[in-house]
Amino acid sequence: MAFQNSAWRSLVLTLVGSTSCLLIFSCNSGTKSNATEAKLPPSGKELYVENCAVCHGEDGKLGASGAKDLTVSTLSDNEVLQRINEGKNGMPPMKSALETKENVSAVAEYVKGMRK
Numbered sequence: 206m207a208f209q210n211s212a213w214r215s216l217v218l219t220l221v222g223s224t225s226c227l228l229i230f231s232c233n234s235g236t237k238s239n240a241t242e243a244k245l246p247p248s249g250k251e252l253y254v255e256n257c258a259v260c261h262g263e264d265g266k267l268g269a270s271g272a273k274d275l276t277v278s279t280l281s282d283n284e285v286l287q288r289i290n291e292g293k294n295g296m297p298p299m300k301s302a303l304e305t306k307e308n309v310s311a312v313a314e315y316v317k318g319m320r321k
């Protein structure tokens with residue numbers, strides 16, 4: 206009986222343990238912006254690697270899906286911001302993926318820094 210009790214106890218503890226893990230996990234993903242606000246804001250580079258490198262490549266030259274080479278771009282500051290926010294042709298609007306204006310500016314500065 207003593208064995209059964211402790212077996213139940215550990216089963217219950219395991220269940221409670223894994224449920225709260227799940228809760229914490231879903232909580233975190235549900236409040237993504239709150240979670241990132243608590244930390245340092247992501248750098249332009251981090252944002253770029255996460256959101257842009259898939260088409261533009263880490264060095265800006267990949268050209269996947271018709272993406273333009275960012276190292277030879279001649280767009281003005283405003284045009285870069287506009288392209289990131291609104292997209293064009295094969296480039297999707299990235300505004301919502303980047304979440305905040307600060308992130309859009311940070312990634313814009315980063316891509317301008319790729320120019321020679």
Ligand code: HEC
Binds near residue numbers: 258261288289
């Ligand atoms: C799905 C692929 C894709 C993703 C993801 C993507 N781009 Fe693009 N990007 C393109 C394409 C395609 C173009 C060319 C648009 C055109 O026809 O002028 C482009 C053009 C640009 C331009 C203009 C270059 C020029 O001189 O005309 C900039 C700046 C740019 N992208 C920045 C970014 C940034 C910053 C991100 C991430 C936040 C990003 N892109 C994500 C595909 C992508």
